[in-house]
Amino acid sequence: MTFCLSGFRSFPKLWKTSPYLELGPVTSSVPFFLTVYCVTRNQQRWFSVKPTSPPDSKAMNLLVAKARTLKKRNDSNKQISSDPHYFAAGAAKKRSHVTKNPQDSGHALPPVRSTIQLPTRPLNSKEWDKLKEDFEGKANFEDLVISQMAQSCSCVDVAKSLLAWVAGKNNGIVGYNLLVKYLYLCVSHGQTSEVIDVYEIMKARYKSLESGAYTLLIRGLSHSDRWREALLLLEDMKKVMTPSRKNYDDCIQGALLHQDVTVAWSLYQELVGHSLIPLLDTLKAFFDFGKDIADDHYSSNLLDILLYLRTNQLYPGESFAHSIKAWFESIPGRQWKGQFTTIQKSGQCSGCGRTIESIHLSPEEYEFLKEKIMRNVIDGGDQYKKTTPQELKRFESFVNSRPPFDIVIDGLNVAKMFPKGRESQILLAVVSQLAQQNLRLLVLGRKHMLRPSSQWRKDEMEQVQKQAHCFFADNISQDDPFLLYATLNSGNHCKFITKDLLRDHKACLPDARTQRLFFKWQQGHQLAIVKGFLRSKLTFQHILSYDTVVQTTGDSWHIPYDEDLVQRYSYEVPTKWLCLQRTQAPAPC
């Protein structure tokens, strides 16, 4: 029994300690983990009350064994599928898919609520009366019915018959909540005439509306002939709060649909002025519309949008990329040619062979980032939070008294990478392999590493100190800020080794621009060790040499974009590119 239970206990551990399992070819892995999850959920209660019966323990053992073989298989597979680089889109998902899956599906069950069999055809009032009598529940019947209709996108006529019934009972008055939900149905079915009717009613009955109804009306009206009234509604909204970017999107789409370019651009300016980030659909709409008009002003505005994408490090989606390509190719006389490609490791576009912008920061940016890291990440207004002033001084004099390093190693992160090995042994292995390449190393750690223990052997630590410079911070200080500063201080060639994604330190930086600079620098300088090095040579995840950002050289554009089927985390960058180039010089006229 104890064995079975310890096996059971090891399950969460198994998920935790193996986030590096790659998505193997075994498609059954997901349902398998699902079952384990269900079992553990059930067993948890069970175990706490009384001992398990033998069949259960057998089942658990089986599952444990199965999990182990699965893990092994995945281990052997991971050599084959290697990521392009550490920050590539979807890489984190791969790294963590095992830990994520069970949780997601376990809690995804919707809460059980009382439901009604919704009618499929309009009912008359007697039928509604009967339905209401049959209904048992605390909720307001009309409200519940129309909410469910809105959820299941029922036919508009059915909802209308409900409203007629309510009005008949209630002196011809229909409540605002029913009206809004009815409006939602009309808008989602695209029934413009109904939308206009409801709009008239609302205008008549209420002096002002609230954001939900405004949003629906704007969405409904922007496609009709009365789209200018949507703009008035937008003005009404602004009195109380900033309209959402979806509201602006609807208005802009409406304006473009009715060929009013000036209004669309001024709305766009307003949207950006509120420091809202426009929906990519909005930007796409501008490009889609641009195909039909040949206007220099319009095209320069579109190029401004591309530069906006560049400064804010936004990446278009797949369909948006297609729109951009189509627009470029539609420009008369310029002969743009677009293709979807990838970038080679050397930083050259596979399509045209041009070199993509380097990942390295400019000297000014570099100085700026260094200062910001020092001030916000290490100091942070209170030096005692992450370190102490004495230690900071000791560290600064340590760094300044030595020539620049080539590689800075996060000792604890590296040492704890393989739970099976001894920590000092792993650290020594990494350090000596790097030292053989004649690199100047700095190992950052904490003081407890020097105290001999089962994990930290004295002789191995002495060897580490022989081969590398070492700095040991206090046990309660944070070592990552020192890592960042030491790397930045050594110059552009210096890299650092850690598997940490450093998101918490990025979050300490004051504004989005600095955070983007930090991320750019991190992409170019972080080395992450590929698993399985204990058995073979030390290898790192591939480092990007180019910057993934919208860029131009005048007669060429390179635009990274997100594929529809790949889920990208915020700290990852897309891998697919749109390469646009002019096939020939503009024709001499």
Next chain:
Amino acid sequence: MNVTVCFLRPFARLLVPFLFHRKRRVSHSTILQRYMSSKVPSLSCHNKDSTSPPEQLELDGWKTTMKSSIHEDAVSVVSDKDEDSLAATRELIEMWRLLSKDVPEHITEEELKTLVECTSKSAKRKYLKYLYLKEKAKEAKQIKKAMKAEARKARLVEMPAGGQQDFMFLRLWELRKNSALGWKGVQAMQFGQPLVFDMAYDNYMKPSELQNTVSQLLESEGWNRKSVDPFHIYFCNLKIDSAYHRALVKRYGEKWDKLLITATEKSPIDVFPKDKIIYLTADSPNVMTTFKHDKMYVIGSFVDKNMQTGTSLAKAKRLNLATERLPLDKYLQWDIGNKNLTLDQMIRILLCMKNTGSWEEALKFVPKRKHSGYLEISQHPQDILRKLKKTKTLSSFPKGSLNARTWKK
């Protein structure tokens, strides 16, 4: 009858819009009458012939009446054409109420101003929800109060007019209790062990957090007063006329000056010898093993909803003080929630430790939702052995006091 109605029905349907367009001044009720009269027969007709297409249902009639009520409604509201954002916000709240969102029914001018000053939409929504819940709680309380008053009335009627009885005491229990507690408090002021609340965190907190802190302080003081052997409480770093001081004075009222605690503007290191102070913080690397009766424990009076981890540890580091944290992980199977406990929980744990010295007893005050039971000591053999080597106090782990819900491995 039925025949005539059926015959009239198509005409009635035609008549309604027609009437409406021609005679706009026609009153709401007449339209309604006509509308209803046109509707009812159509439905009865439909019942007979259920296969008839849905077009036969009167679906758009309600729109007419909805639109026709323009005049009464519009006239009343259009008059105050006030473009003020305050008024607009008020209207927005009204409309949200119609949608039964979580917004309060009544809102004062002051609250409205706070609402308009909220920078983001989510901040507005949160504030409105807060007001809504406050209003709800108040309502519920009032209803309960009214019910209680009624019940009391009923009881008074039932009670028989009592004759003369012999009593030893007059019923002045509350008074007696308070004066006895007061005596004990004075004793504690003279000879009690100091317990310090460090009030230097007011600029790390938002107003709402500060209010929570003050509530927790009040409760802590109450628990301390009722204890068998109270601490001598110090409020250190309490600046006169700071937000803290004002809030405390406001909550205590005139009782503030008669409170049996020491409030000082000085820092704990000025009041006590430095080596005797232990700063309690959940971020500390050192675990508290026993309660020491000769030390001054310092608790930061700081409600941190913003996750500013390490603030109090940084403070202790700056002053070079010893720090400790409660041995929560050693005794409890921790589930959820952070390890920061509220101030009143802290003082109850410390009081219990002071009076009994048993961690199992003291950690009863940790909220049950945060852990799933007490740990068996034998569960971490290596851990315990290491601890034993260090502290050499076997007696501090009483065996046999195992919780029934202990997690067995």
